[in-house]
Amino acid sequence: MTQNSTPKSPVSLLGLGAMGTALARAWLAAGHPLTVWNRTPARAEALAGEGAKVADDAAGAVAAGGLVVLCLLDDESVGAALDGVDISGRDLVNLTTTTPEQARDRAAWAGARGARYLDGGIMAVPPMVGVPEAGGYVFYSGSRELFESHRATLAVPVGTKYVGEDAGFAALHDVALLSGMYGMFAGAAHAFALIRREDIDPVAFAPLLADWLAAMAQGVHGTAAQLRSGDYTEGVVSNLAMQVAGTPTFLATAEGQGVSAELIRPYFELMRRRLDAGSGEEDLTGVVDLLLR
Numbered sequence: 001m002t003q004n005s006t007p008k009s010p011v012s013l014l015g016l017g018a019m020g021t022a023l024a025r026a027w028l029a030a031g032h033p034l035t036v037w038n039r040t041p042a043r044a045e046a047l048a049g050e051g052a053k054v055a056d057d058a059a060g061a062v063a064a065g066g067l068v069v070l071c072l073l074d075d076e077s078v079g080a081a082l083d084g085v086d087i088s089g090r091d092l093v094n095l096t097t098t099t100p101e102q103a104r105d106r107a108a109w110a111g112a113r114g115a116r117y118l119d120g121g122i123m124a125v126p127p128m129v130g131v132p133e134a135g136g137y138v139f140y141s142g143s144r145e146l147f148e149s150h151r152a153t154l155a156v157p158v159g160t161k162y163v164g165e166d167a168g169f170a171a172l173h174d175v176a177l178l179s180g181m182y183g184m185f186a187g188a189a190h191a192f193a194l195i196r197r198e199d200i201d202p203v204a205f206a207p208l209l210a211d212w213l214a215a216m217a218q219g220v221h222g223t224a225a226q227l228r229s230g231d232y233t234e235g236v237v238s239n240l241a242m243q244v245a246g247t248p249t250f251l252a253t254a255e256g257q258g259v260s261a262e263l264i265r266p267y268f269e270l271m272r273r274r275l276d277a278g279s280g281e282e283d284l285t286g287v288v289d290l291l292l293r
């Protein structure tokens, strides 16, 4: 049998929002028999025309056989969609964004109903789905056995990264990466605000900012090494004392430009607290520990 004629495993997909529809199209394009269900049936019409089988209800999609993938709004909608549905003996992959705690609870909930469970955190936006060169992927955690047995099917829409048996880890990795992203966006917002009223073209400024952030992002590897070793003075290039001494310049510049420092001041305050605790020779890594309650 040639590769092209190898039968593809069936997939049932619950949830045809922007992301679910993109996932559906990727599986259909790869030749997987696909059964779909969506609370609002109209959203399934286009996919029916593209070869998907449309189930009348969630129970029908779950019963269709093969892997059951959920891509709904939130954990509450997963509970609502599967309320009263027999999931015993099924393999469930939940790509709905949730908290780690909700993912763990949902894994226990599925296990109690006789299903194998894998949780996922999607690190992609719909246009990246089905486009391998876009670099999107999904974090998976929970049943390793389930992950391994469906790995090829799961890898069709975007890449896969399995991060552990703890069902909450996919959500935790997802939220951790996105939290880092928002911190970066906050820094970028402050930078743009500083130049906003000047005769500086934001389009010319953007590549300078992007390149600087990309270069500085490499610092996370040093942070990680220090967190692992516990020695926050290891390989320090710009120590905390020097960096805290520079913060009045940043605040005065913001003041001079008529820009609120509300996004960067909290970080400076944490740096100051760590310095006051006697960590002037360290890197910025100690801020991590100050955040732990």
Ligand SMILES: NC(=O)c1ccc[n+]([C@@H]2O[C@H](COP(=O)([O-])OP(=O)(O)OC[C@H]3O[C@@H](n4cnc5c(N)ncnc54)[C@H](OP(=O)(O)O)[C@@H]3O)[C@@H](O)[C@H]2O)c1
Pocket (backbone or CB within 6 Å): 015, 016, 017, 018, 019, 020, 021, 038, 039, 040, 043, 071, 072, 073, 074, 076, 077, 078, 080, 081, 095, 096, 097, 098, 122, 123, 124, 125, 126
């Ligand atoms: N879009 C993105 O860029 C992106 C990126 C990464 C992760 N995600 C995650 O992927 C998941 C889906 O996102 P999306 O962009 O597809 O969202 P969306 O376009 O808003 O679609 C939400 C889906 O959830 C369904 N739904 C909502 N409440 C429901 C309920 N009570 N019972 C049954 N179904 C319900 C909706 O059905 P109806 O059509 O009937 O309303 C729809 O199918 C979310 O968890 C999101 O965080 C999205």
